[in-house]
Amino acid sequence: MTGQMIQINTAQGHSFAGYLATPESGKGPGIVLCQEIFGINAAMRSKADFLAEEGYTVLVPDLFWRTEANIELGYSPEDFTKAIALYQQYDEDLGVQDVAACLDFLNALEQCDSEAGLGVVGYCMGGKLAYLAACRLPQVACAVSYYGVGIDQKLDEIANVKGRLVIHLAALDQFTPPELQSKIQQAAQAVGNVQCYIYEGVDHAFARPGSEHLHKPSARFAHERSITAFHDTIGPRYDLVALWEEHIRHEFDTRDVPATMATMVAQPYVNHIPTLTGGVGYSQLARFYRYHFVHQNPQDMKITSISRTVGSTQVVDEFIMSFTHDAEIDWLLPGVKATGKYVEIPMLGVIQFRGNKLCHEHIYWDQASVLVQIGLLDPTGLPVAGVETAHKLLDESLPSNSMMPSWPSSADKAID
Structure with a gap:
């Protein structure tokens, strides 16, 4: 422009x-x-x-x-x-x-x-x-x-x-x-x-x-x-939620790369924080979407929304992503062959807009939890958890502090 x-x-x-x-x-x-x-x-x-x-x-x-x-x-x-x-x-x-x-x-x-x-x-x-x-x-x-x-x-x-x-x-x-x-x-x-x-x-x-x-x-x-x-x-005032939902509809439902890119600014970027995957600029991001993301996601992948915060320029989505690891997923588990395991992971997406188009996405998740669930990481003795991270996000009454050896020691101590 x-x-x-x-x-x-x-x-x-x-x-x-x-x-x-x-x-x-x-x-x-x-x-x-x-x-x-x-x-x-x-x-x-x-x-x-x-x-x-x-x-x-x-x-x-x-x-x-x-x-x-x-x-x-x-x-x-x-x-x-x-x-x-x-x-x-x-x-x-x-x-x-x-x-x-x-x-x-x-x-x-x-x-x-x-x-x-x-x-x-x-x-x-x-x-x-x-x-x-x-x-x-x-x-x-x-x-x-x-x-x-x-x-x-x-x-x-x-x-x-x-x-x-x-x-x-x-x-x-x-x-x-x-x-x-x-x-x-x-x-x-x-x-x-x-x-x-x-x-x-x-x-x-x-x-x-x-x-x-x-x-x-x-x-x-x-x-x-x-x-x-x-x-x-x-002004102007935009319906960021509608814009974001249109974007993810093309990512996960229609799996239409040109339609996905059409919801974004001329030079957008996506950064999946744990795996450093995504792309910067139109050509690199379109290549990423076409060959390493949109058409590579498992067919049973689903998103369970937990919360959504809408600002003037961005949307922050908290959700659980679930899928069967039945094929190699470049953006999430690069280089890891299919394990057939079912995975549930809490995710957070920070979606920035410029005008009525997406500008960038920052996507966060706990990679250790993913590795535990597919069997590549033994959690024994490590301060990491597997599917429990997703379950506790859905049910906060599940036990807290189970990985803290010192937790029982404070049971009888005074609380100010």
């Missing part, structure tokens, strides 16, 4: 460039994405495309147009020096006016669904602009600020936030040291519609693609919080 460069014409008669990314459906809630000090470069375009996959119509304006139009810088020392010089000349009050003009521009686009309001997200310099937009522009239903530099200098405006505001801070950020982070967090806690999150052990630009400071777990967590805020305010 790629966007295009366009011209943004304002009611004040100004015109400047912007990058517009639209969702696959052709229309979605509108978000203005405020750039870092490096212009509309590859990282910012990538961020816009990513949000478009989430279902949004995203506009990235050239915020330096008054000083030097169409800036696109990298991260070399020379580019950084130039970016700082541009930033020092930048008028953030005019920048907020530009954001307002971009919101008006988006609102008029046929590709934008503004019924529930509009959003703003920004990074670094753009992070402060997103904050100021939330404080000053009533049409902003939701704003997200990533490591905005200088927010601490404008905390007197935070009470003016009418929509929802999410602030992400990096604990090691030299531009916003801990004492300033504390000020921002305290100010946010005093306003009910503002959330501030501090990510430990990460530095400025922890969410920028390709950054030396990129920290994927924190970036993923921050993105989930951001998308949840946007979903709750401006």
Whole structure:
């Protein structure tokens, strides 16, 4: 999915460039994405495309147009020096006016669904602009600020936030040291519609693609919080359960690989944690599904649901998978010939969505329990169990702590 460069014409008669990314459906809630000090470069375009996959119509304006139009810088020392010089000349009050003009521009686009309001997200310099937009522009239903530099200098405006505001801070950020982070967090806690999150052990630009400071777990967590805020305010809203059940129907019932892949994003991945099986990217995952998963599962394989937790961006399923090991199962027992044993194993699936498509699956289970049940692992003297793990999940009244030799010793001890 790629966007295009366009011209943004304002009611004040100004015109400047912007990058517009639209969702696959052709229309979605509108978000203005405020750039870092490096212009509309590859990282910012990538961020816009990513949000478009989430279902949004995203506009990235050239915020330096008054000083030097169409800036696109990298991260070399020379580019950084130039970016700082541009930033020092930048008028953030005019920048907020530009954001307002971009919101008006988006609102008029046929590709934008503004019924529930509009959003703003920004990074670094753009992070402060997103904050100021939330404080000053009533049409902003939701704003997200990533490591905005200088927010601490404008905390007197935070009470003016009418929509929802999410602030992400990096604990090691030299531009916003801990004492300033504390000020921002305290100010946010005093306003009910503002959330501030501090990510430990990460530095400025922890969410920028390709950054030396990129920290994927924190970036993923921050993105989930951001998308949840946007979903709750401006939409879109998806029936994740229906999407997930359609996916597993094609995996296990119709056993249709193209239909299974059609429920996923362009470059999905699946990771079966205990056996490191699955695939990353469309071609590798389609190959895995076709030759090592969908058509290889036992005919009597069934799933017994235990619980399901549905969030804004993911579904977590707890279930028991049962089957007869009557053929080699590459993804579960790679290289192990059929034993004819019946197996029941508790599993947990964490299913992440991007927009209305599956993005990735993390599937967990206790491999030791599987090996015990097919006779490849003798549990004697080891802290592992076989089918009992599944039985106890179905019936919690079954004995606990039977593998703990010390358990009887506490029978008569006082309990505080």
